[in-house]
Amino acid sequence: MKAAIQGIAGSFSHAAARALAGPAVEIVPCETFGDLFDAVVGGEAKIGVVPVENSLAGAVTENLDLLFEYDLHCVQEAYVRVELCVVAPPGVALADLRSAASHPVALRQCRRFFSEHPEIAPVAVYDTAGSIADLMAGQAAYHGAIGSRLAAELYEAEILRSGIEDDPRNFTRFFAVTALEGDQPLERPKTSLAFVTEHRPGALHDALGIMSRHGADLTRLESRPIPGSPWEYRFYVDFRSPDAGRLEACLDALRAATHDLRVFGSYAEAQPPLG
Amino acid sequence: MKAAIQGIAGSFSHAAARALAGPAVEIVPCETFGDLFDAVVGGEAKIGVVPVENSLAGAVTENLDLLFEYDLHCVQEAYVRVELCVVAPPGVALADLRSAASHPVALRQCRRFFSEHPEIAPVAVYDTAGSIADLMAGQAAYHGAIGSRLAAELYEAEILRSGIEDDPRNFTRFFAVTALEGDQPLERPKTSLAFVTEHRPGALHDALGIMSRHGADLTRLESRPIPGSPWEYRFYVDFRSPDAGRLEACLDALRAATHDLRVFGSYAEAQPPLG
Numbered sequence: 001m002k003a004a005i006q007g008i009a010g011s012f013s014h015a016a017a018r019a020l021a022g023p024a025v026e027i028v029p030c031e032t033f034g035d036l037f038d039a040v041v042g043g044e045a046k047i048g049v050v051p052v053e054n055s056l057a058g059a060v061t062e063n064l065d066l067l068f069e070y071d072l073h074c075v076q077e078a079y080v081r082v083e084l085c086v087v088a089p090p091g092v093a094l095a096d097l098r099s100a101a102s103h104p105v106a107l108r109q110c111r112r113f114f115s116e117h118p119e120i121a122p123v124a125v126y127d128t129a130g131s132i133a134d135l136m137a138g139q140a141a142y143h144g145a146i147g148s149r150l151a152a153e154l155y156e157a158e159i160l161r162s163g164i165e166d167d168p169r170n171f172t173r174f175f176a177v178t179a180l181e182g183d184q185p186l187e188r189p190k191t192s193l194a195f196v197t198e199h200r201p202g203a204l205h206d207a208l209g210i211m212s213r214h215g216a217d218l219t220r221l222e223s224r225p226i227p228g229s230p231w232e233y234r235f236y237v238d239f240r241s242p243d244a245g246r247l248e249a250c251l252d253a254l255r256a257a258t259h260d261l262r263v264f265g266s267y268a269e270a271q272p273p274l275g
Numbered sequence: 276m277k278a279a280i281q282g283i284a285g286s287f288s289h290a291a292a293r294a295l296a297g298p299a300v301e302i303v304p305c306e307t308f309g310d311l312f313d314a315v316v317g318g319e320a321k322i323g324v325v326p327v328e329n330s331l332a333g334a335v336t337e338n339l340d341l342l343f344e345y346d347l348h349c350v351q352e353a354y355v356r357v358e359l360c361v362v363a364p365p366g367v368a369l370a371d372l373r374s375a376a377s378h379p380v381a382l383r384q385c386r387r388f389f390s391e392h393p394e395i396a397p398v399a400v401y402d403t404a405g406s407i408a409d410l411m412a413g414q415a416a417y418h419g420a421i422g423s424r425l426a427a428e429l430y431e432a433e434i435l436r437s438g439i440e441d442d443p444r445n446f447t448r449f450f451a452v453t454a455l456e457g458d459q460p461l462e463r464p465k466t467s468l469a470f471v472t473e474h475r476p477g478a479l480h481d482a483l484g485i486m487s488r489h490g491a492d493l494t495r496l497e498s499r500p501i502p503g504s505p506w507e508y509r510f511y512v513d514f515r516s517p518d519a520g521r522l523e524a525c526l527d528a529l530r531a532a533t534h535d536l537r538v539f540g541s542y543a544e545a546q547p548p549l550g
Contacts, residue, residue, distance in 0.1 A: 055500050056336075056500075057336055057337075058333070058334055058336035058499060058500070059333055059334075061331075061332055061333035062332075103379065104378065104379060104399070104401060124379070124399050124400055124401050125399055126379060126399050201487055201490065201491065201492040201493070202483075202487035204483060204493060204496065205480060205483040205484050205486070205487045208477075208479060208480040208483060209480050209484070211480070212476055212477035212480045215476065216476065217476040218476070218479060220498060220508065221479065221496070221498045221508075221510075222497075222498055223495060223496045223497055223498075224333060225330050225331075225333070233495065233496070235496075
């Protein structure tokens with residue numbers, strides 16, 4: 001099974017691809033999330049692995065827009081723990097490190113580690129897995145790198161310390177999206193969709209009332225400015241349904257009461273690693 | 276007037292401080308958003324300038340958490356356009372540039388510029404204003420930098436091209452937060468608050484119903500995982516009220532129907548630069 005991911009081998013998206021499609025998954029690395037969606041539409045990959053939400057950073061807003069823009073279907077969800085490891089080439093000890101590279105967001109999540117090791121200078125680079133790949137290829141001006149356990153294994157770096165992120169409650173939720181002929185049967189317990197409400201007081205309340213009356217149990221509600229219409233909002237909703245019949249009736253009623261309703265798909269509910 | 280900002284002089288937060296407190300504002304640069312809130316609580320700054328939402332990237336989720344955590348009051352809002360300029364020391368022409376540094380997020384917002392100028396290598400650094408400051412201090416290994424017009428002026432860099440961001444509909448919304456003795460009178464037209472609903476189907480619908488019946492016109496609704504309780508959500512709501520009396524009644528009713536209601540403040544409504 002080929003899975004398109006944003007980033008390179010060893011990224012957290014790669015770990016998600018393994019969780020979604022098994023350890024034998026073959027990844028198709030893409031530079032941008034737009035390229036990822038294109039790879040699935042163009043058939044270069046069977047599924048796309050799309051981060052949609054992080055427990056610390058919130059929604060991956062670019063992907064909410066892309067889900068709306070592309071006609072792909074969400075068929076699965078998975079959670080991946082963002083565990084950060086400081087790594088170096090074999091033989092280098094933690095005490096020898098004078099610099100460690102990663103993406104600025106990952107560096108900021110390791111404040112405690114850097115304050116305990118003032119001799120190690122943080123170095124900003126493009127991505128976490130790339131910092132390890134470049135280090136191990138001998139192409140880097142830094143001595144260590146910070147990224148996933150998977151990247152350390154793939155690039156044969158040594159893990160000097162694992163779990164150096166400040167907050168261990170750091171999880172990312174991913175969707176597997178795929179191209180389907182025709183409509184997807186909506187028979188799985190969890191559904192994701194988006195809609196736009198009329199701009200009048202109470203319009204969102206009315207839409208949520210429809211969902212509530214059809215037994216929908218909201219697990220997430222996200223508002224997102226509509227690209228090209230600053231400060232107008234589209235609502236992204238994830239919810240559980242009691243059964244397929246009530247789900248269909250709910251969608252029919254929602255379609256009549258909102259604009260631009262898009263059902264991304266129904267899928268089995270996954271559990272986050274904690275909580 | 277002293278205003279705490281995250282980042283250094285010339286950042287977009289500095290531009291927001293000028294919009295909120297006038298061009299003579301004296302900034303107190305802070306390394307983290309937590310430091311910014313501490314500077315206001317500790318009296319080192321009269322106001323804190325807090326980005327809460329970007330038209331492309333969505334909510335600044337860390338600051339939603341901090342607003343909840345600290346007992347400060349939102350007294351003003353402002354919008355700042357994120358215009359990106361490529362700059363260099365005087366005498367350097369665009370044709371001479373072989374590299375340009377900025378924060379990875381800013382670099383990603385200038386894809387068109389870099390594809391039109393394949394001879395210019397993007398270089399990832401910690402922040403936009405810092406890339407210009409370091410360049411002009413002669414401390415950088417890169418030839419150009421990408422940041423705000425304000426940073427170019429402050430550090431006396433030459434703007435080689437302005438408006439190089441791919442999408443000009445790029446605005447950030449900021450709050451001015453301050454420490455107040457006692458309660459803030461809630462008499463301004465726009466109010467921001469947060470609450471947690473019971474975990475049962477329809478609970479959010481009921482809360483929004485209360486707001487709707489009291490004439491509240493929602494301008495924004497954001498859901499945010501509760502730190503320490505992964506995948507449980509707090510809702511952040513901005514809304515207009517018809518008058519102070521109905522606002523007070525609305526807040527009383529909401530307080531009875533939700534948990535952990537926090538009113539961040541009431542303030543005059545600002546208009547985004549476009550739309």
